[in-house]
Amino acid sequence: MPLTAPLSESTIVITGASGGIGAATARALAARGASVVLAARGVEALGRVAADCRAAGGRALVVPTDVTDPAAVTDLATRAAAATGRIDGWVNNATEAVYGLLTDVPPEEFRRVVEVNLLGTAYGMRAALPHLRAAGGGVLVNNASVLAEITMPYMSSYNAAKHGVRGLSDTVRQELRHEPWARRISVCTVLPATIDTPFFANAANHSGRRPAPPPPVYPPEVVARAIIRMLERPRRETYAGAAAALLGFQWRLLPGITERVLGAYGARTVLSDRPAPDTTGNLTGSRATGRARGEWHGMGRMLARTGAATGLAVGAAAILTARRRRAS
DSSP: OOOSSOGGGOEEEEESTTSHHHHHHHHHHHHTTOEEEEEOSOHHHHHHHHHHHHHTTOEEEEOOOOTTOHHHHHHHHHHHHHHHSOOOEEEEOOOOOEESOGGGSOHHHHHHHHIIIIIHHHHHHHHHHHHHHHTTOEEEEEEOOGGGTSOOTTOHHHHHHHHHHHHHHHHHHHHHTTOGGGTTEEEEEEEEOEEOSTHHHHSEEOSSEEEOOOSSEEOHHHHHHHHHHHHHSOOSEEEESHHHHHHHHHHHHSHHHHHHHHHHHHHHHTEEEEEOOOBOGGGSSOOOOSOSOOSSOHHHHHHHHHHHHHHHHHHHHHHHHHHHHHHO
8 A cells, every 4th residue: 555645745764864875765755745754873964864855845854873773763763753743654774784705704794784784674664563553554665675686796794684674574564464454554675776875885895805886887866766656656576777677587587597697797896906905884883974876977877787787688598598509
């Protein structure tokens, strides 16, 4: 079921709203007149995003929150409902990452990535559901990434956590179907392709090389639009960026071959040739500035890089065809 009120009369909570996809989504919602409740650790960055939202014609409330603290997430929901009267939608978007071989990533950093991406989403869902019930319905959107379906090397904790987010979303959706009070509550999952945000610059890194986004790279507004479509017309799952849908199709059709092809592709693209020192990135403190975009010029290069992804699909199909011919 969609939101029980138009966006211009709705309150939407967004975690990870201090930059990247969260900031882009908040600004897009505010431009539609929605009330947005912005949650993240970076107070100054949240303030910048809130100012932009108000300038766009929306209403914005800042609630600094670490999503790994379930009490803090519950307080976020309570404050949002108290300030605006209700919660109509909730977007679980907070994310962190660490790059490196599994054996090179410190256990505490692996744990932190899982806590932010997976447990933070679970805490958000737990906090949101009672308020959506009180509002007579609403929409939960979980940002799972296309890496909830496929995998790329050097991102083991992120891949594992995002796969967990997708499974969590599916499970809660099943549970709510059997609860009469939840019939007007929708649980949706968005699977974005590679997005041009500060994510890569802010990630922890123990690879010795600078992280880079595997092409094609899309602007964050592509995801913001997908999230808003889900709030207005919920569906269980959607991709953001044509490359994500293409890669998901490949993975389902040819899982073994696609795993190997993406492994080779990721080994060449996930990490650049530029050396980089070890860093904990934003795992130990916010590095957000309120900026939605990174430095990868997603809009200008989107078509060319989509072509690269198409070439990857053709290559995988060619491998399959060659193997079938040899077998016959």
